[in-house]
Amino acid sequence: MLGRIKDSILDLMRGHRSPRDIALALAIGVWIGVSPLWGLHTILAVALSVLFRLNTPAVLLGTMISNPWLAPLIILVSLEVGVFLTRNDATLLSLEQIRRFLSSPSWDTAYREILLPYIVGSLLLSTAAALLTFWIALRVARSLAASSSKPD
Numbered sequence: 532m533l534g535r536i537k538d539s540i541l542d543l544m545r546g547h548r549s550p551r552d553i554a555l556a557l558a559i560g561v562w563i564g565v566s567p568l569w570g571l572h573t574i575l576a577v578a579l580s581v582l583f584r585l586n587t588p589a590v591l592l593g594t595m596i597s598n599p600w601l602a603p604l605i606i607l608v609s610l611e612v613g614v615f616l617t618r619n620d621a622t623l624l625s626l627e628q629i630r631r632f633l634s635s636p637s638w639d640t641a642y643r644e645i646l647l648p649y650i651v652g653s654l655l656l657s658t659a660a661a662l663l664t665f666w667i668a669l670r671v672a673r674s675l676a677a678s679s680s681k682p683d
Contacts, residue, residue, distance in 0.1 A: 548586050550672030556586040558665035560593015565605055565657035567650050572597060593664065605656070610645070613652025 548556075563575050572594045580587040597605060632641050 548589075550669055550676050553586060553589050553672045554665050554668035556580065556589035557593040557668045558661040559585060560590040561596050561664040562593075562657045562661035563590070564594035564596040565609075565653065565660050567609070567653040569597075596660070605653075606649070609653035609656050610649045611652065612655055613648030613650065616651055616655070617648045 559579060560576055563572050563579070566572075568575060573591070576590045576594045577587060579585065580590040629645065632645055
């Protein structure tokens with residue numbers, strides 16, 4: 532599996548992209564994938580990669596962080612971080628509170644108690660994940676570029 536990942540990264544770099552370009556494209560993809568813009572990730576990834584001339588496959592690869600296995604965790608962590616940041620008492624939401632909001636929705640309450648904290652937490656989490664992705668991807672891409680340019 533690691534060999535396939537290495538080959539994939541080298542294929543991305545063969546498109547005459549620098550390790551920095553690949554790392555930036557992956558990081559932007561991760562930012563989009565963790566952002567609260569569900570349903571728009573692919574459209575945003577393609578649009579931003581065309582607009583800023585980024586490596587489209589790398590941006591799309593980054594958005595894959597919001598896959599079915601990780602999406603519930605991303606949503607939960609985003610909501611908990613947002614609740615912590617937007618409330619003075621820093622009380623974390625329970626599933627029972629979320630069920631109560633969903634059973635008798637009040638838009639004002641839902642906005643204040645769920646939507647606003649989720650958006651705030653999601654934007655913070657997406658930014659942190661993108662920065663971490665850039666840092667890791669840059670080092671990996673530089674290492675792979677150096678090892679692929681050395682004669683065997």
